[in-house]
Every structure is written in C-alpha cells, then in structure tokens.
Amino acid sequence: MKKKVTLKQIAKELDVSISTVSKSLRNSLEIGEETRLKVQAFAKFYHYKPNNIALSLKNRKTKTIGIIIPEIVHYFFSTVINGIEHVANENGYSVIICLSDDSFDKEVLNMEMLANGSIDGFIMSLSKETQFKGDFHHITEVINQGMPVVMFDRVTNDILCDKVIINDELAAYEAVQNLIDKGRKKIALVTTVDYVSVGKFRTDGYTKALIDNGLHFDENLIIKIENVDNCEITIAQLLQEKAFDAVFAVNELFAVTIIKIAHKMGIKVPEDLAVIAFTDGIISKYSTPTITTVSQNGAEMGAVAAKILIERLEAEDEESEEELEEIYKTVVIETHLIERESTL
C-alpha cells in the first residue's frame, strides 16, 4: 500500500515551499500556472488527501481542542495553557498542544495535522515568522472549512476570528507612569530587536507616557537586545554613563540581567535604579530583589479563549450558527502591576 503523502513531502520533492504547495492545491492564482499544475498533478498521483473537515464536522465531534503556541519554555504560555485546560476539562474537552517553534512552516504543518480530524477547533498564538511574513492562508483555510479559531496574544488584523488580547500599549503606559510617579526622570526601554506586534505596542505605550508627562524622549534610551547572554557590555556601558534611573524591560529575563549587571557595578536596585518588567513569571518572584511586573493574566486569557471556543462549538451543535457567524469578539483582558522590591 502506498503511504499517505504529506504537504511537506510534496514541497520537498518539488523543491517549493509548503505555502506554495498549500496554495496550489487550493488553486490560488498567487501561484504561477506551471507550478500550480505541477503540484496538483503530483498530489493526485500520490493520492494526497487535503483536509475535508467541512463535510464531516457536523457529525464527528472529537471533544478535543488544539492549541498552537510558539514556544513552551516560556512561563506566560504555560499559564495560558493551564487556563485553557481548566475550562476545557470542566466542559468535558481534552486538549492537544503543538509547538510552532516560531516557524511558519511548523505552524502550517501542525495546523494541517490537527485539522485532519483530531480536533474540533483551534486556540493559537502566531509564530514570529508568520507575523513577519504576513501569510495567514493556512488559518483562513481552516476557518473557511468551518473550524473555529480563537487567537490570543499574538494576533493579526488580517484574520476575522475571535481574539483574546491585552492592551499592550496601555499596560506599558501604566508601567512607565508608575515609574514617573515615583520620581524617575530618565527611563530606559529595554526591548527585543524583532518587532512582533506586541513589541511595537509596548514601545508606543512607553513613548506616549513620556510625552504625556512632559519628559524628554531620548532615542538613545531605547535599548534593543539581540541576545540576552551577550548584552552585558552594552548594558554596563550605558549604566556607567548613568544615563538612566529606571528601566522598563519587555520581559523578565532582560530585567533580571540588568539587575545582575547593576549589582556587580555597585548600583543599587531600587534606590539608584528602579526596574519594572513585562510578564509576571517565575524569575521575578524569586530574583533578589524581587521584580515589579506587569501581569498579563495568562491563566485568565486561556480561560476566556477556551470559553469562547467552546461556546462557538456548542452553538454549532444547536445548529444556530448563522446567528453567531461573523460576529467575532475581541476580548481585552485587564493587566495589573504586581509591585515588588525592584521599585519600592
């Protein structure tokens, strides 16, 4: 018996991208005719079976939710998963998790695999590469086939679906305002080089808070870190010049690293340098001093996403989906500041 051929194998065989194969099979005019026909012929020869969920979805409930997240070594995503699991289990659903590893291809392949009858709907956060490429056809496809998708945290305006987010700009604004209220005047932003959606919003919030308070916006105080294991010299140099008295870091790893460098240099936290980090993780709670953070309420984010998805799935059961269709929600989860020793 011939083995089932996958998108990936077709892509490899014809030396084209997975995205090209996927689009060719849906006869997308984005792909040149020659390639399109070649892919289609190859798929036919090998009896490639695309997902055909729409046909069977109504009668085949798996009572399983599929989660796709960029990475697992990340406290925020762990708390979101816990929130999803809790609500899912209460409602008799199981949960399957796949990692995109911040890769577009892995995200496409994982969605294809799960959509093939293993699950009833998706809860997902986009990979960095997907956001960078702006290619969301795999998600459109799944939604068009009648499978609901709820996006959280890293979402896109290009897809119409339910979304659960926080107001990253407002959260950043409030964190910086907190530093200003405590008398800090030179506040640095420590952020990543890549620009996933949330990174941009946090920078906007930082900038707005400075301007609203009549503080000077100094571009040199925006520090972009490429590799956290390799930033000591840059940070130390900036600290040496006493260029700032407070730091707003977009993640706790950056915050704890700065605190350690400051400690070595004899700069006291919080006296000489106040620190606030985005994401309330395990490091902030156990570092010395403990770190004031913006909590993203990951567990609530997950719980709300699961509730929305299950509601949609059960509405389909009652065949009242016409009413729900196209009325997508975007729920904004409130963030809050957890004050600890790094700003007292």
Next chain:
Amino acid sequence: MKKKVTLKQIAKELDVSISTVSKSLRNSLEIGEETRLKVQAFAKFYHYKPNNIALSLKNRKTKTIGIIIPEIVHYFFSTVINGIEHVANENGYSVIICLSDDSFDKEVLNMEMLANGSIDGFIMSLSKETQFKGDFHHITEVINQGMPVVMFDRVTNDILCDKVIINDELAAYEAVQNLIDKGRKKIALVTTVDYVSVGKFRTDGYTKALIDNGLHFDENLIIKIENVDNCEITIAQLLQEKAFDAVFAVNELFAVTIIKIAHKMGIKVPEDLAVIAFTDGIISKYSTPTITTVSQNGAEMGAVAAKILIERLEAEDEESEEELEEIYKTVVIETHLIERESTL
C-alpha cells in the same frame, strides 16, 4: 446521528471509575461480573468503539509522536520536549503534547484519545497519581495493541518498554559528596512529602553519601516541604538552631526559597551555608547568588527517547519487528554538576 460516546461519559453515566470502564471493556476479571456486563451492555448500546490500532497500524502511519507529561510549568519537561521536537522534526515527524496534570484519569483519557489514530507512538512520563495507584493497564493496553511506548524520568518496573532515565541515586550521591569534599559536615536534605520514584532514589543517594563518608546520619536533617509558599517558619527555625552548614534540595524552588530566608536572617550563602539543587532550571541561573545544580540533561533525555521511538517505528516499517520485539532498552543519561556561586 448518535454522537460518539467516550470512556469518560460511560464512567459518569454508570458512576464508576474510568479505570473500571476500561477494564470491563477488556473483560478483565478484576472487575465484578455485574459491573462488567453492565458496562459492556452500555458501551454496546451506544456503539462505543474501543481503539483498534493493531488492525490498521501497519498501513496507516501518521508520522506523529504523542508526548504525555505531568505538567508544563516545569523547566525540566520543557527541555525534554525541545529535545524530542528536535529529533522528531529532523526525521520528518510531528509532535503532539498532552498534559496529565499529575492525574491518573487524565493520563488514561489522553492516551485513549491519542491512540485512536492520531499518533504512531508514545513518549511519556508517569503522573504522580498513576505511580501512587500502581495501575498501568492503559499503558499495557496500548503496547499490546502494537503501539510502541518510551517512558522517561518517571518510569515503572511494572511495564516492559524502552526507558530513558537518569541515575537519581548516583546524581544525589555525587552532589552530597561535592558538599562533603568542600568541608561541609551537617548537610540537610530538603525534599517533597510525596514519594514519586525519583524522590526515593535521591534520598537513598543522600543517605549513602553520608554513611560512606563516616558522617552522622540525622533524621532531623531531612526536611519535607508540603507547600513551598508556606515553609518559611520551619526553615527559619531550623536555620536559627544552626543545625546545618549545607543543603541539598531536590528542586531549585526549594533551594532559592532557602537562600532567600537565609539572606533575610543574615546567613551568608555560600560562606555559612552551601546550597546545591537538583534540576538545572532558569531560577538557578538567575537567582542571587546563582545556584549550583545537578543537570538532568533534559534535552538529551528527550532526544534519546525520540531516537529510540523512531527507530522502533521505522523497524516496524521494514517488518523486522520480530527481532526488536521484547528487547527493550533502558538508557541511563549522565548527569553533571553545574557549579555556580552557591557553593564556591
């Protein structure tokens, strides 16, 4: 169309455990005749379909590996998953993750769900409740149906399958020996109250190291912590009495908590108190002082587990499985001490 009934629904309907339903359906004599027949009649009425992997396995490859782990907010398990993903992807396999949440029922349900055609084989670490109950029938069932299982870290001697472990006793022995070599004489063991397999082995290693070095074994120096958020008074009391000059903690959360309490009391780490923790996680790397740890090499553990599973799956393809069958491997991954500031 009648919806597919699940093990869980049958269990709920008849008010028996999932394990009872599962065993009744396999006609196990462990279950009384009345219950057994009742479950079977109910399952028949609702057209319950048990897994029937063996029949279809040879021809239907999903090229997907199923992972079942107890929890996700745990750095060790994250690194194991990264190790599995890496080897799986290299070999063209996808990975699906399910959490047992340390619950026996969830482990059984997740295995049932995944074994139902979604994956080719399992990599798993047992839930605490499963270890405590000693009920492994769900694993036996999957193996008997011809689906390979590789266990890692939390394993059991009651199941014959491939296993990837570390030598927890030896690792604990070496950590305690390291403290003794540095002149420490009163070494406390800080451990959990529950006794999952690995906890017992680590205690054995601790005890053996003391005895081999002619040190007095004092039962009062074995501190069992039920809730890490609630142990401050106990620890502080023991530290007050200066009952020990070193600590071997079975996880880094215990270690960092002790360091924090010691710091508040003016006890210097490492001068007055040396600390070594099991599990090299993110806390140890970023705490002040950084913590010396026993690395469990999670990534390597995962990589080896994936290699073994894929080897077995591909051997099945070549229909040479008679040769491999029943020759199960247990691979012991080497641990090593990462020396940091808490013991210098």
